[in-house]
Amino acid sequence: MTEPLEKQLIDSFATAWGEAVPGVLGCTSTLSLISQREVMGDDVKPALNETHPFSVVFGAKCFGDLGGVVLCLFKKEDNDKVEQVVPNAAGNAIGALLSATFAATATRLQSVAPAPTTFGDATRVNLPASEPIARLARGVGEWIWVNTFAMTISEGVSTEMMVLYAPQGSLEALVSANASAATAAMGAAAEPAGLGAYLPPAKNRAGAVSEEPSRNIERLLDVELEVVVRFGLTQIPLRELVRIGVGSMIELNRQVDEPVELLVNNRPLARGSVVVVDGYYGVCITEIGQLEERRLSLTKP
Numbered sequence: 001m002t003e004p005l006e007k008q009l010i011d012s013f014a015t016a017w018g019e020a021v022p023g024v025l026g027c028t029s030t031l032s033l034i035s036q037r038e039v040m041g042d043d044v045k046p047a048l049n050e051t052h053p054f055s056v057v058f059g060a061k062c063f064g065d066l067g068g069v070v071l072c073l074f075k076k077e078d079n080d081k082v083e084q085v086v087p088n089a090a091g092n093a094i095g096a097l098l099s100a101t102f103a104a105t106a107t108r109l110q111s112v113a114p115a116p117t118t119f120g121d122a123t124r125v126n127l128p129a130s131e132p133i134a135r136l137a138r139g140v141g142e143w144i145w146v147n148t149f150a151m152t153i154s155e156g157v158s159t160e161m162m163v164l165y166a167p168q169g170s171l172e173a174l175v176s177a178n179a180s181a182a183t184a185a186m187g188a189a190a191e192p193a194g195l196g197a198y199l200p201p202a203k204n205r206a207g208a209v210s211e212e213p214s215r216n217i218e219r220l221l222d223v224e225l226e227v228v229v230r231f232g233l234t235q236i237p238l239r240e241l242v243r244i245g246v247g248s249m250i251e252l253n254r255q256v257d258e259p260v261e262l263l264v265n266n267r268p269l270a271r272g273s274v275v276v277v278d279g280y281y282g283v284c285i286t287e288i289g290q291l292e293e294r295r296l297s298l299t300k301p
Helices: 003-024 041-050 076-085 093-109 134-140 171-183 212-220 291-299
Strands: 030-041 058-063 068-074 123-125 143-153 157-166 229-231 260-264 265-276 278-289
Touching: 003 030, 003 093, 003 143, 003 157, 030 041, 041 134, 041 143, 041 291, 058 093, 058 171, 068 093, 068 134, 123 171, 134 157, 134 171, 260 278
Parallel strands: none
Antiparallel strands: 030 143, 058 068, 058 123, 068 157, 143 157, 229 260, 260 265, 265 278
16 A cells, blocks of 8 residues: 655655765764654644754745645754764754755655655744744644654764654745744834834934934845735635535636736735746736835735
């Protein structure tokens, strides 16, 4: 009997890890599966409680038959040990290693997946110390595969690593949550609207123009915002919704040749046409809102 594709993903990842380590770290490493289980619904949050000791998190988006996101969790002390044990390890050794591992995993899955499976770049996810489990739950959704591995690197690191595969997960949800926290932390320094550069220059008591708004916007330039491309909308009765399955067709309220909408913070910012660049979908901007409309889309929830 053929194993589920999700399980083959994890098996391929473990093998690919061992193949990628010598080229990235110049040493050997192994991953040995300790436990694996599939959890759904109300069992997700209790399962995520097991991730508490693992505070270093990297995630990568999945494309193809295996959608969703893969999260790799490490212990903070182990991340530091890698740089001590391996002489040529760079500051982002784990991130570089994961990117190479995901590339090798995609190659291995070509022989078992009906359609090509690819992965995005490995991205560091910063979990807050106050509520890390709640943040993870926000990004993985209601269905995850929980995998715990025994991990060895060279002769100096012997520990555990967790790999979560969330078919319904969203890396954007985790990253945008980080951005929201960063924006809130800067609220005391920024203008009340959060983007002072869009407001008229303020004057001090002497009548001179203050440069404070420009400094405020500079603090926000690295904050990441969630950008969504909307192809169209529709409304259907609940009786039809519950009948939707693989192969079902849903008609949207948009013609094929109409431009798609670009949403930021769930507000329209621009419109454009869909293009394909190096095998990836993209949007070529053809229309963009006025400055005031853009300001509102960024500052209002």
